[in-house]
Amino acid sequence: MSLVRADLAKLPSYVPGRRPADVADAAGNLLPPVRLASNEVPYGPLPGVVDAIAHAAADAHRYPDAGSVELRGRLAASYGLDPDQVATGCGSVALAEQLVRATTFTGDEVIYSWRSFEAYPIVVGGHSAVAVPVPNTAEHGHDLAAMRAAVTDRTRLVFVCNPNNPTGTAIRGGELAEFVDSMPADVLVVVDEAYREFVTDPDVPDGLDFARGRENVVVLRTLSSLGNGGPAGRLAGRDPTCGRHRAQNRHHLLGLQPRPGRRAGRARPARRNAAALRPGDRRAAADP
Numbered sequence: 001m002s003l004v005r006a007d008l009a010k011l012p013s014y015v016p017g018r019r020p021a022d023v024a025d026a027a028g029n030l031l032p033p034v035r036l037a038s039n040e041v042p043y044g045p046l047p048g049v050v051d052a053i054a055h056a057a058a059d060a061h062r063y064p065d066a067g068s069v070e071l072r073g074r075l076a077a078s079y080g081l082d083p084d085q086v087a088t089g090c091g092s093v094a095l096a097e098q099l100v101r102a103t104t105f106t107g108d109e110v111i112y113s114w115r116s117f118e119a120y121p122i123v124v125g126g127h128s129a130v131a132v133p134v135p136n137t138a139e140h141g142h143d144l145a146a147m148r149a150a151v152t153d154r155t156r157l158v159f160v161c162n163p164n165n166p167t168g169t170a171i172r173g174g175e176l177a178e179f180v181d182s183m184p185a186d187v188l189v190v191v192d193e194a195y196r197e198f199v200t201d202p203d204v205p206d207g208l209d210f211a212r213g214r215e216n217v218v219v220l221r222t223l224s225s226l227g228n229g230g231p232a233g234r235l236a237g238r239d240p241t242c243g244r245h246r247a248q249n250r251h252h253l254l255g256l257q258p259r260p261g262r263r264a265g266r267a268r269p270a271r272r273n274a275a276a277l278r279p280g281d282r283r284a285a286a287d288p
């Protein structure tokens, strides 16, 4: 008998990069290696960040501000949003988990392009939702038409990774607007823009433009990939009260428009999707 859910054993594991110390030993200690396996920026933190972390560390014996009021206020001001439209968490993966938890019951479906960010299958499977990976186009980008066709009445959430990790492709022009507009109002579109700050092409749309005017679009951004912003995300991630902090933050996410009566009287839908992989194939496709 297993104490933990047996299905969790089927989830792909995150494969971390090699430890710099091991690489250094293998190379005969010639060069100090720089770890980049998780897309870290190779430069150090911006001036002031280390000081801010050190300053905050002096209060490590206190619970942090569960509402991240100051941080959310500053982020909101810099993006032209209302503070209530901003939620913070221990990294954007933690927020992605909260979004899946907030939107799905067991068996509900979450669509994402594959291959994309390796956390998606783990986040989805971890909450007993059904992962619906839709194969990338031949050019390794999102096949938005196929993703749209993969939507069923059980679809609760769609991840759109723009630019896509790890293929580096980006959705351009009006494609994202068309996709978002084509989504049912009760399907949450999560535009993961972990690499937004590296986009130089003006033709790549800013997900926030969609999130501002629509109830069913949220955008994930992270300080991790910037490599400089660690003070909030990283500190919270290491803090022993992180779980509590995230739970507290859930009310921001749950502030999304409710979907009254959606499930009442629903028959289990037939899959309308030809492009998405069959359930058996999904697990295989999700294996990184």
Ligand SMILES: Cc1ncc(COP(=O)(O)O)c(C=O)c1O
Residues within 6 Å of the ligand: 038, 039, 090, 091, 092, 093, 094, 117, 161, 165, 192, 194, 195, 221, 222, 223, 224, 225, 233
């Ligand atoms: C697409 C994407 N989203 C999110 C993340 C993780 O962000 P965080 O460190 O904020 O959890 C990454 C990191 O590799 C990523 O590639």
